[in-house]
Amino acid sequence: MEIPRSHPRYKSLMQRHLVEEGVEKGIVTPTGLVAQGRGECFDYLLGERTIESAEKAEKKAAEMLLEAEGAVISVNGNVTALCADAVVELAKAVEANIEVNLFYWSDDRAKRIGEVLKAKGAKEVFGLDEESKEDIPGLDSARGRVDKRGIGRADVVLVALEDGDRTEALVKNGKKVIAIDLNPLSRTPRKATVSIIDNVTRALPNIIKFAKEGAVADGFDNQENLKEALKEIKVRLDELSH
Amino acid sequence: MEIPRSHPRYKSLMQRHLVEEGVEKGIVTPTGLVAQGRGECFDYLLGERTIESAEKAEKKAAEMLLEAEGAVISVNGNVTALCADAVVELAKAVEANIEVNLFYWSDDRAKRIGEVLKAKGAKEVFGLDEESKEDIPGLDSARGRVDKRGIGRADVVLVALEDGDRTEALVKNGKKVIAIDLNPLSRTPRKATVSIIDNVTRALPNIIKFAKEGAVADGFDNQENLKEALKEIKVRLDELSH
Numbered sequence: 214m215e216i217p218r219s220h221p222r223y224k225s226l227m228q229r230h231l232v233e234e235g236v237e238k239g240i241v242t243p244t245g246l247v248a249q250g251r252g253e254c255f256d257y258l259l260g261e262r263t264i265e266s267a268e269k270a271e272k273k274a275a276e277m278l279l280e281a282e283g284a285v286i287s288v289n290g291n292v293t294a295l296c297a298d299a300v301v302e303l304a305k306a307v308e309a310n311i312e313v314n315l316f317y318w319s320d321d322r323a324k325r326i327g328e329v330l331k332a333k334g335a336k337e338v339f340g341l342d343e344e345s346k347e348d349i350p351g352l353d354s355a356r357g358r359v360d361k362r363g364i365g366r367a368d369v370v371l372v373a374l375e376d377g378d379r380t381e382a383l384v385k386n387g388k389k390v391i392a393i394d395l396n397p398l399s400r401t402p403r404k405a406t407v408s409i410i411d412n413v414t415r416a417l418p419n420i421i422k423f424a425k426e427g428a429v430a431d432g433f434d435n436q437e438n439l440k441e442a443l444k445e446i447k448v449r450l451d452e453l454s455h
Numbered sequence: 456m457e458i459p460r461s462h463p464r465y466k467s468l469m470q471r472h473l474v475e476e477g478v479e480k481g482i483v484t485p486t487g488l489v490a491q492g493r494g495e496c497f498d499y500l501l502g503e504r505t506i507e508s509a510e511k512a513e514k515k516a517a518e519m520l521l522e523a524e525g526a527v528i529s530v531n532g533n534v535t536a537l538c539a540d541a542v543v544e545l546a547k548a549v550e551a552n553i554e555v556n557l558f559y560w561s562d563d564r565a566k567r568i569g570e571v572l573k574a575k576g577a578k579e580v581f582g583l584d585e586e587s588k589e590d591i592p593g594l595d596s597a598r599g600r601v602d603k604r605g606i607g608r609a610d611v612v613l614v615a616l617e618d619g620d621r622t623e624a625l626v627k628n629g630k631k632v633i634a635i636d637l638n639p640l641s642r643t644p645r646k647a648t649v650s651i652i653d654n655v656t657r658a659l660p661n662i663i664k665f666a667k668e669g670a671v672a673d674g675f676d677n678q679e680n681l682k683e684a685l686k687e688i689k690v691r692l693d694e695l696s697h
Contacts, residue, residue, distance in 0.1 A: 229486070229489055232489075233485045233486070233489075235486055243475045243478055243485070243488055244471070244475070244482060246485055246488035246489050246492065247471055247475075247487050247488050247489070247491050247492035247495065248492060250488065250489035250490060250491060250492020250493040250494070250495070250496070251492040251493065251495055252492070253492070253493055254492070254493040254496030254497060255496060257640075297468045338543065362659075380562075394513050395495075397696075398499075398692075398695050399695065440696065443692060443696045446692060447689055447692055447693075450640075450685060450688060450689055450692075451689075454639075454640065454682065454685045
């Protein structure tokens, strides 16, 4: 497949291509492709750029990750397919652990995701060992699986493209949750401590940059911030329809 | 996979399941799954219901199909996976032909789509024979492929989940094009003669109903109608964000 760099939707098409490759590599499920499509739609509505409110949330996220006692970056197949490099770089920049977390658990897929991340330089990838497995209260065991060395003892967890139930359970269990999600209306950003309404491929490099600058966020109100994202989408719908 | 009927997003999840099954059957490409995801997003923004402006367009479409000299329903893998029954029923109700039309042409996939439609009762499915193939001017040959017995001589073409370039080329070649598409901002509905901003699984049964009633549409302005759809999305964003 060849996409000319001059194509107006080059980045979006390249991302789709990476997720499709992820299916071939056995790290993304068919449902992950549907999720990518939903993301494309919301990213289009955001103008495929980091809006101001997202940048604020990214700065806040960098601060929280730097201040954490034990931070974990929770990854799934789509995140790994889209930006394994940035996951590994962020983990190093803020001294966080990386943990695999799948909506539909599969030992084989989790193992492949771990291999991709290690090939990109991750020292260790949690979530793969049966012996370290424990359950978060409030979810059935397939969905509540965490690693007791990772999310189990973490105070700050960064999730990307995560579902609402799991985000809610993490918050109820005392974790501060940073959620990266393109849909400001979905339950995940509504339940998270800090919600970044941005494409994960733009959000992670921004968080890395802020972390390297030793980010200190100004006042931050997550609900206000989510409203700003919605306002941006409405402004963009107006622009697009004229 | 089991989805309880009581699930608030039962219909949407069932549709996703049908498209995923379509991949297994070899009638949908991975990119078709991404398209399904984009559709889910816009359908969510429409409230997963037929809005009033869409119903008007569906009535107009039924009238055009009934009045056509030669109508064709153009189908791809996603449409076939989602609602092959309704395609066949509509073709009978308005005496239209069915033609397979793929973004990425594959003889094997086209053949399988034809088989699914025939199993649902389609008498004939155009677009599969090499001998009847011709090109619509204005598109490269892979994208411009039509059947000379079908779209080649049709005056009215119904397309669903079609791309903008092809829609534009059909209109430029004198066809009246009815487009079913969930995204009111995409080029397809902007280029079509009558644009139905609705889920194809709701739109086709509505068109069938109107056709059976011998639909006579009132005045119809496509650009006005598209504006109405956008307005509905903005109202819904307001509702969802409060």
